[in-house]
Amino acid sequence: MARSAPLLVLALGGNAFMKKGEGLEKQWENVSRAARAIASLVEKGYRVVVTHGNGPQVGLILEWIHRVSPHLAKALTMDIAGAMTQGWLGYMLQQAIGNELVKRNLPRRVATIVTQVLVDRHDPAFTNPTKYVGSYYDCKEAEQIARKTGWVFKQDPRGGCRRVVPSPKPLEVVEIEAVKKLVEENYVVIAVGGGGVPVTATDHELRGAEAVIDKDLASSLLARRLGANALIILTDVDAVYKDYGKPGQKPLRLLTTTEAKKLLQQGQFPPGSMGPKIQAAIEFLEASNNAYAAIGRLEDALDVVEGRKGTRIIKG
Numbered sequence: 001m002a003r004s005a006p007l008l009v010l011a012l013g014g015n016a017f018m019k020k021g022e023g024l025e026k027q028w029e030n031v032s033r034a035a036r037a038i039a040s041l042v043e044k045g046y047r048v049v050v051t052h053g054n055g056p057q058v059g060l061i062l063e064w065i066h067r068v069s070p071h072l073a074k075a076l077t078m079d080i081a082g083a084m085t086q087g088w089l090g091y092m093l094q095q096a097i098g099n100e101l102v103k104r105n106l107p108r109r110v111a112t113i114v115t116q117v118l119v120d121r122h123d124p125a126f127t128n129p130t131k132y133v134g135s136y137y138d139c140k141e142a143e144q145i146a147r148k149t150g151w152v153f154k155q156d157p158r159g160g161c162r163r164v165v166p167s168p169k170p171l172e173v174v175e176i177e178a179v180k181k182l183v184e185e186n187y188v189v190i191a192v193g194g195g196g197v198p199v200t201a202t203d204h205e206l207r208g209a210e211a212v213i214d215k216d217l218a219s220s221l222l223a224r225r226l227g228a229n230a231l232i233i234l235t236d237v238d239a240v241y242k243d244y245g246k247p248g249q250k251p252l253r254l255l256t257t258t259e260a261k262k263l264l265q266q267g268q269f270p271p272g273s274m275g276p277k278i279q280a281a282i283e284f285l286e287a288s289n290n291a292y293a294a295i296g297r298l299e300d301a302l303d304v305v306e307g308r309k310g311t312r313i314i315k316g
């Protein structure tokens with residue numbers, strides 16, 4: 001494959017592993033579905049870097065530690081739990097994508113990079129947790145857990161109460177050179193899983209932080225640093241909608257950054273779901289030339305990349 005093949009950063013939502021309302025039993029089936037979509041892009045000649053969310057999984061690990069081995073909770077911090085999810089989900093994607101490549105007579109060139117992402121230790125997000133992780137609780141039960149653990153819970157718009165953790169802004173991808181090298185060698189690379197393991201810097205040292213970075217914003221940063229041709233955000237809706245969920249909702253097929261900003265300001269794209277995707281697209285496009293962003297359904301990956309389905313966002 002030519003080195004000049006278009007480079008896509010492909011961000012997978014949590015539903016690539018666990019659909020809403022599902023447990024873990026279907027995770028291989030879901031990952032295989034994502035792997036088929038990704039392999040079909042590689043087969044078409046695209047270079048691909050894959051990123052993924054980890055909200056349900058990182059929360060599950062933290063709850064599991066709290067329930068089964070509370071004496072380990074001080075040592076097994078949120079950054080370590082985040083790194084565990086990069087291994088867990090990275091491994092699954094790496095194996096499943098490799099299998100699909102081999103089926104298409106392509107080499108099994110796929111690797112996961114445990115990725116640290118730099119954040120500012122003075123980021124105001126550290127004192128204002130907003131990112132939902134883990135299980136949905138009855139709000140009374142959540143209160144009891146909060147008293148025992150010091151965790152913060154908030155009502156999730158999808159129903160029930162859920163733990164929230166700080167979600168600081170991603171500033172740099174620490175392992176960016178390693179990602180670039182593997183891309184140059186025609187590897188499908190899985191990086192910044194779960195938004196990356198958040199780290200803060202002192203003069204000479206990096207240290208893990210108790211936070212979960214938004215995967216859409218981290219994917220945008222990665223796409224900028226790689227000089228990618230496109231940022232493709234794959235989720236569980238077929239397009240970005242105007243007046244989503246209201247009668248008369250309308251899919252938006254093409255958006256300029258100016259229009260996207262206006263709709264974002266009007267509150268069309270809520271924080272915690274569509275908001276960060278639109279923000280990620282705007283940040284990527286404003287720093288890039290001849291690039292595009294697209295948002296659509298995972299199953300439609302190839303059509304979303306090539307503009308037949310989903311919402312395309314361009315600079316303008």
Ligand SMILES: Nc1ncnc2c1ncn2[C@@H]1O[C@H](COP(=O)(O)OP(=O)(O)OP(=O)(O)O)[C@@H](O)[C@H]1O
Binds near residue numbers: 055268
């Ligand atoms: N204007 C909009 N157009 C389309 N979808 C919207 C809009 N506003 C909110 N949404 C919601 O955004 C959701 C997708 O974002 P969400 O953060 O839930 O998924 P994800 O990022 O793919 O996965 P996860 O956050 O679990 O990793 C859709 O399921 C939809 O309900």
Ligand SMILES: [Mg+2]
Binds near residue numbers: 272
């Ligand atoms: Mg999301």
